[in-house]
Amino acid sequence: MGVLLIGSGGREHALVYAFSRSQAAGDIYCTPGNGGIAELATCVDLDVTDHRSVIGFCENNNVELVVVGPELPLVDGLVDSLEAKGIKAFGPTKAAAQLEGSKAFTKQLCSKYNIPTADYEVFDEAQGAQNYLNDCSYPIVIKADGLAAGKGVVIADDQAQAQQAVQDCFDGRFGEAGTSIVIEECLVGEEASFFAICDGEYAMELPTAQDHKCAYDGDIGPNTGGMGAYSPAPIMTDEMCQRTMSEIIMPTLRGMKADGMPFKGVLFAGLMITSKGPELIEYNVRFGDPECQVLMSRLRSDLLPVMLASSNGGLDRLVNEFDDRPAVTVVMASNGYPGAYESGSEIKGLEEAAGDADIMIFHAGTKIEDGRVLASGGRVLNITALGETVLQARDKAYAAIEKIDWPQGFYRKDIGWRAVAREQETI
Numbered sequence: 328m329g330v331l332l333i334g335s336g337g338r339e340h341a342l343v344y345a346f347s348r349s350q351a352a353g354d355i356y357c358t359p360g361n362g363g364i365a366e367l368a369t370c371v372d373l374d375v376t377d378h379r380s381v382i383g384f385c386e387n388n389n390v391e392l393v394v395v396g397p398e399l400p401l402v403d404g405l406v407d408s409l410e411a412k413g414i415k416a417f418g419p420t421k422a423a424a425q426l427e428g429s430k431a432f433t434k435q436l437c438s439k440y441n442i443p444t445a446d447y448e449v450f451d452e453a454q455g456a457q458n459y460l461n462d463c464s465y466p467i468v469i470k471a472d473g474l475a476a477g478k479g480v481v482i483a484d485d486q487a488q489a490q491q492a493v494q495d496c497f498d499g500r501f502g503e504a505g506t507s508i509v510i511e512e513c514l515v516g517e518e519a520s521f522f523a524i525c526d527g528e529y530a531m532e533l534p535t536a537q538d539h540k541c542a543y544d545g546d547i548g549p550n551t552g553g554m555g556a557y558s559p560a561p562i563m564t565d566e567m568c569q570r571t572m573s574e575i576i577m578p579t580l581r582g583m584k585a586d587g588m589p590f591k592g593v594l595f596a597g598l599m600i601t602s603k604g605p606e607l608i609e610y611n612v613r614f615g616d617p618e619c620q621v622l623m624s625r626l627r628s629d630l631l632p633v634m635l636a637s638s639n640g641g642l643d644r645l646v647n648e649f650d651d652r653p654a655v656t657v658v659m660a661s662n663g664y665p666g667a668y669e670s671g672s673e674i675k676g677l678e679e680a681a682g683d684a685d686i687m688i689f690h691a692g693t694k695i696e697d698g699r700v701l702a703s704g705g706r707v708l709n710i711t712a713l714g715e716t717v718l719q720a721r722d723k724a725y726a727a728i729e730k731i732d733w734p735q736g737f738y739r740k741d742i743g744w745r746a747v748a749r750e751q752e753t754i
C-alpha cells in the first residue's frame with residue numbers, strides 16, 4: 328500500500344521507521360520530511376493547507392493511506408477532505424479533532440460523560456474571568472482554549488499572576504486560540520502519557536510513556552515540546568491502565584460517537600495520577616513527540632494494518648505486540664532552544680553512534696546537504712535506546728550521544744530520573 332505521511336519531526340521519523348518494517352508498505356512518501364526521513368521515504372514538498380494539492384498527489388501516486396503526524400492539519404479538516412475523495416486517512420475528522428483543538432470542548436465532554444478531570448470554568452470575556460479569580464484558591468491553571476503550540480497554559484501561584492495570564496490571553500497573545508479561556512483546578516500527582524488507537528468504537532491500548540517538558544535538568548527552565556521520554560511509565564500499573572481505559576478512554580469514545588463525532592486515529596490522554604486515580608489533563612489527537620519515538624522503538628507488530636483498520640473499522644480483530652524492554656529517548660536540541668537558536672551547524676558521528684541494534688537515532692530538525700547532516704530546527708535529534716531496565720536503556724542512549732560531535736547542541740542528562748529512582752529502590 329502506498330502511504331503518505333505528513334510532518335517533519337522525530338515523531339514522523341519514528342513512524343516512517345515503523346512503516347519501513349511493515350509487510351504492507353509499498354511506496355512511502357513524506358511531506359515535508361527531514362534529513363533522517365529522507366533515507367527511508369521519498370520526501371515531497373506539498374502545501375498541506377491546500378487540501379486539493381494533497382488529494383492530487385495521492386491520486387497521482389497511488390497513495391492509499393495518508394497518516395497525519397501533527398495536530399494542525401487535523402484541526403484544519405484535512406482528513407475530512409481526503410475522505411470525501413475516497414482516500415483513507417489515519418486521524419480524526421475536524422469535528423473529532425476538537426478534543427485537542429478546543430480545551431473547552433473537551434472539558435464540556437468530560438462533564439457530560441462523567442470523565443474525571445480538574446474542576447473548571449470557561450470564560451469568553453476578561454471581566455467574568457477576573458471576577459472569578461477573586462474567590463478561587465491558588466495555585467490555579469489558566470489555559471487558552473485553542474491550539475497555542477504548548478505555550479497556552481499558565482500555572483498561577485497567586486491572584487496577580489492569574490490576572491496577568493487572563494489579561495495576556497484576552498489581549499491576543501495567543502491570537503484566536505485565546506478568545507476563550509479555561510480556568511481550572513491545579514491537580515497534584517505524577518503525569519503520564521496514555522495512547523489508544525481508535526476506530527470510532529473500539530480502542531486498542533498502546534504502552535504508556537512519560538515525557539520531560541522542561542528544558543533543563545531537574546525539571547527546571549522553560550517549557551519545551553519535550554526533551555526526552557521513556558516507555559513504559561512505571562506509575563501506570565495494570566490497574567491504572569485499566570481504570571484509564573474504563574473511566575476515561577471508553578466513555579470518551581462512546582460520548583463522541585453518541586454526539587455524532589466518532590473518534591478515529593490515536594487518542595493521546597495527558598493524565599495526572601492523583602490520590603483519586605487517573606484524571607484527564609488534556610487530550611491530543613495525534614502521537615506525542617517524543618513519546619512516539621519510544622513507542623515505535625518498542626513496536627514489534629505491523630503498524631500499517633492497524634492504522635488502516637482505525638480508518639475502516641475492525642480494529643478489534645487485530646493485535647499489537649511490543650518489546651517488553653523499556654526504551655528511553657534523549658532529545659538533542661540546538662543551543663538556545665526553546666528560545667532563539669542558530670541553524671546550519673554540522674552534526675558528525677551519527678553512524679558510529681547508531682552502531683548497536685538497540686540504538687535508533689530519529690531525526691527532527693535536520694537536513695542533508697552534500698552528504699552532510701545539518702541542524703535545521705530547535706529539537707534536532709532523538710537518541711533512542713532499548714535496555715533491560717530504564718537505567719540500562721538510558722546509559723546506552725547517553726553512550727551513543729558521547730559519539731556524536733555537535734558542539735552547537737545540548738541535551739538533558741537526567742532523562743528517566745523518576746523511573747531510574749524507582750528501579751533503584753527495588754534493588
Ligand code: AMP
Pocket residue numbers: 445468477480482511512513514515518597608609
Ligand atoms: P496541557 O497543554 O493542557 O497539557 O498543559 C501543559 C502542562 O501544564 C501539563 O503537561 C501539566 O504539566 C500542566 N497542567 C495543565 N493542566 C494542569 C492542571 N489542571 N493541574 C496541574 N497541572 C496542569
Ligand code: GLY
Pocket residue numbers: 538552553611614615616617618
Ligand atoms: N510530548 C508532548 C506532546 O507531544 O504534546
